[in-house]
Amino acid sequence: MKFCLRLIVVAASAFLTPMISAHEGHEHAKQLDRASALESASLKMVELIEEGQLDRFWSIQDAENIQVARINGLQNWIISYLDPKSRHRLEVIFSMAGDFVSFSIRPLSETAAN
Numbered sequence: 001m002k003f004c005l006r007l008i009v010v011a012a013s014a015f016l017t018p019m020i021s022a023h024e025g026h027e028h029a030k031q032l033d034r035a036s037a038l039e040s041a042s043l044k045m046v047e048l049i050e051e052g053q054l055d056r057f058w059s060i061q062d063a064e065n066i067q068v069a070r071i072n073g074l075q076n077w078i079i080s081y082l083d084p085k086s087r088h089r090l091e092v093i094f095s096m097a098g099d100f101v102s103f104s105i106r107p108l109s110e111t112a113a114n
Contacts, residue, residue, distance in 0.1 A: 030097070030098070031096045031097060031098075032077055032094060032096060032097070032098045034066055036098065037066060037077035037079060037094055038063055038066055038079060040077075040094055040098055040100075041063065041077075041079035041092040041094070044092055044094075044100055044103070045058055045059055045092065046059065048103065054090075054103070054105075057083070058081055058083075058090050061081040061082070061083065061090070062081070063079050063080065063081055064080050064081055064082040064089075065078075065079075065080040066078075066079050066080075067080075068096075071093070071101075074095065074096075075096050076093050076094060076095055076096065076101055077093065077094045077095075077096065078091055078092075078093050079091070079092045079093075079094075080092075082108075087107060087108045087109075088105055088106065088107055088108065089105070089106055089107075089108055090103065090104070090105050091103065091104050091105075091106070
């Protein structure tokens with residue numbers, strides 16, 4: 001009888017443990033791939049334009065470079081756009097998980113990749 005009771009407790013524990021630890025809201029974060037990073041940058045640019053933080057001109061530019069780079073010890077996606085007329089570069093940065101980090105517009109003379 002004791003053996004049967006122990007067997008039931010062990011079986012119930014084995015069955016219920018995965019259900020308890022696998023509740024909603026604890027999914028693993030999906031990392032951006034190259035295409036998703038580009039899409040996220042395009043959507044963020046539209047948002048920044050609507051907020052008045054970015055000139056509408058940038059929305060018609062194609063991405064010049066998409067790369068993963070380490071910033072402050074963390075890997076991030078950097079999506080770069082180039083304005084050859086004014087010789088400026090726009091960089092939109094996202095974490096590997098897809099969170100917007102920052103954007104900047106700098107003269108080409110201040111960037112490493114001229």
